[in-house]
Amino acid sequence: MAERQAAGCCMKGGIKMYAHGLVFGKFYPFHKGHHYLIRRAMEESAHVTVVVCSLLSETIPGVLRHAWVHQSVKEMLTEPEFAGKTADVIHLDQTVPQEPSEHPDFWAIWTGLLEGYLTPAHPKFDALFTSEDYGFQMADCLNCTHVLVDKERLTHPVSGTLCRRFLNDKAGTHPEFTRFFQEYADIQTKAPEPFHHRIVIVGSESTGKSTMTEKLADQLHAAAVLEYGRTYTDQFPLTGIQDFYILLQKQLHLFLHTPLEAVKNPILICDTDAIVTQTFADLYFPLREKEFDVLAEQHIHAYRQHADLYLFLKPTVKWVDDGTRLHEHYQEFAAQRIKERLDKYGIAYAEIDHPDYDVRTEQAFQAVKKVLG
16 A cells, blocks of 8 residues: 555544545446445545546446445445445546546546545545555545555455446356346346236325235235335435435336245235336436436336236325325325326226225225236
């Protein structure tokens, strides 16, 4: 490890501590070696800036890689050892030279870009954390210390090239893939679990989707996939559109790859799909990059391909405020938007509209029975 004494540096427990650490890279895709690098920066810095760099020509969308890194950092910040620490995860999607041979001002260009993320609260970088030799010159340009982490890949023997080859070969797994990339790879390459029928339940808030899912699964001795958004928001606040990328990916992964275990019937009942997730993104983050809606549309087609029936629960039951929901006046808007998208994508659905919960369940059961034959 080559270092110069940094102004924003002190010792704590025998470890050098920096005021502001920097990590940047493609994270193409995000694997455990990257996770380890960021974790080291978090351990040794009061504040960390992580810059996710992407080009349009890359096969795994930069917005998705940014969401993976953003979520990973968010999870780290909940750990007791990182109490009081802060981090920013930034997406750099400008077309810039990738190698010094591509432009005579390569180092100046990258110095300007990275210094552009400095703020009054964090006016300089004190340490650059990388696993590559280029970090020495980049740190010189930024006038900060270079911390070289696991250059030989002994702690985490994996590379982005290996991960991308995995996607191309459509075979094998690797223990160094993060769960984010493994889920993405499963969706892209792995055959869905062999359920004979998949039923999807959609609707706006407070229409009984969760209860309906559980009741139908119980009646049919089927597998149930509950809305991942509820699990997620119990742990993390919704702070940006990045959260909805995670919700999109996780919900589809559960829909396609929940194991066919000891259920009497090979049937899966799924609460929520990409249409519902996209609709709630409309409510929370209406001003967002178009890449989110492109990904949502891809996921909608995957649901449509594998679902045998959609049940659309209309907002005809009494609104229940459970403390996590938006205001009641958004309910009808969301229901209308969901219906419009079902129609737009040519998805066949049964409307469940009775105001009594028990009757609604029977309506749904009869609709499912027709599909099951």
